[in-house]
Amino acid sequence: MLLLDDTHREIKELAADFVEREVVPHARDWDRAESVDPGIVTRLGELGFLGLGIDERYGGTEVDLMSYILVCEELGRGDSAVRGIVSVSLGLVSKTIAAYGTEEQKQWWLPELTSGRALGCFALTEPDSGSDPGSLRTRAARDGDEWVLSGEKIFITNGTWASVALVFARTSPDGGKGITAFLVPTDTTGFTATTIHGKLGLRGQATATLSLDAVRIPDSARLGAIGQGLSIALGALTKGRISVAAGSVGLAQAALDAAVRYSTERTQFGQPIATKQLVQELLADSALDIEAARLLTWKAALLADSGAPKEEVRLASSMAKLSASETAVRVSNNCLQVFGGYGFIDEYPMGKYLRDARVLTLYEGTSQIQKLIIGRSLTGINAL
Structure with missing residues (x-):
């Protein structure tokens, strides 16, 4: 939290409170029904989460990328499906319209998108x-x-x-x-x-x-x-990967929080399983991975906010996305292990965390594509 100013902390707290009230209690039911409540879009709009970084003239809230990333992390902690709504409609569509659209396009679409009256894909x-x-x-x-x-x-x-x-x-x-x-x-x-x-x-x-x-x-x-389309798409995806990284960190944090709670409540051989060294090892490894991924993600956001060269932001974005998405898979798998057999049924959230984490290594550039981007940045050579 040392890298955050008062505004960042307030936005993060607002998002965390929203997630605890509006998302976490429903995530399992939405997963079972294969649909989140469409009403969540209106509530996201009311809180301004669909207009972060968009000019106030179009219904947005003029904050930096770091603020948006903090919201994505909290939404990812609650339900990656909800985080994805925001990452795509705001991060990939609204922000692209704001950057490349005509004044007529901005006036027509952005107020609808930032309010939640409309979504983009x-x-x-x-x-x-x-x-x-x-x-x-x-x-x-x-x-x-x-x-x-x-x-x-x-x-x-x-x-x-x-x-x-x-x-x-x-x-x-x-x-x-x-x-x-x-x-x-x-x-x-x-x-x-x-x-x-x-x-x-x-x-x-x-x-x-x-x-x-x-x-x-x-x-x-x-x-x-x-x-100009491919250039527009790749530019959007560079910053989009930072939001996916943030959501991955949030998911991993949720898995760790659940495993820590469970380990202190579940008893075996007359003691909480948290007393077992190998359980603590799973938790410690997970905590370390999460913190490293979070810092890489925040670094990418701060570089973008600082106006760093595009190539530098692209490299940091790929590093953050690769680290955080793979961390989400590894941590959710380790934390499911802490739950034992109970992690295998959806009365507990671990199975959902692991299933949701797996796609994070695939979309907006697979882990292999991120490695190619990183390797090309380091060597200046396109790998075959």
Whole structure:
């Protein structure tokens, strides 16, 4: 907490209180139902959590990235499915509109998104292009003052809840330089979102496949310049990875807190299991991992806030995301071990923590992609 000022502490406390009241008591039921309560979006908007870092003119709250990251950590501690709503709608969509949108686009979309009256989704990943977004196949063909979009997207968070999709589509065959970004209202004719069921984790999150069948939008829906789309997407993902890292830290902290409580209450051989050296080793290793991941995450946020060079922020973001997501898996697994057989049933939260943690190493760049980014930054060489 030494790196936090009074404003940071107040925001963190506000988020922690919200999580304890509005998220933690319902997380298991949402997981079982495969849907969080849609009303949570309104409450997130009322508290300003969907407008952190957005200009007040558009309904936001002008705070630094560190404040946003602290909120993501607390939301991740409560339920990663809820954290994902904010990370995508605010972190990937609203902040991208704020950075690249026209004044008309900002006035039209940002007040709706920051208030929670609308959500956004980030439509980049496709069935055949995940780690290689430059190879995406969704196409946007110019037709006078309009564009016609056709293609498929997959694993899209908020996909069935969103009012606007930030869609990346190919406007020329020129590899990554031929991709353009568009703001597509999800009620446009030809746009279909279908829920993905049967996920291992993040069951409460609205994850979808998107189909765009000759979706026609005006050129005024284009975000940024023609051919700028991949640069926009990768820039958004750099800071997005810091929010995923923060959520990973929060999840790991929740797992450790639960394991510590359980170890002091559960008795074996006439004593609390917390008296056993090997149990304490599991807890100690977990605490150490969490603190290291938290500091890497905070460092990335502070670098971004300081205006550090993009390459430096990108490296710190990848390090934080890699460390924190792998920590979340390792810690949740270790803490489940503390629970023994009880960790295997969903009356206790450990199984959910482990299932939710696993996807954190996959989306917004797999652990392997983060290692490639780090290696390229260190050597200046693209690995084959």
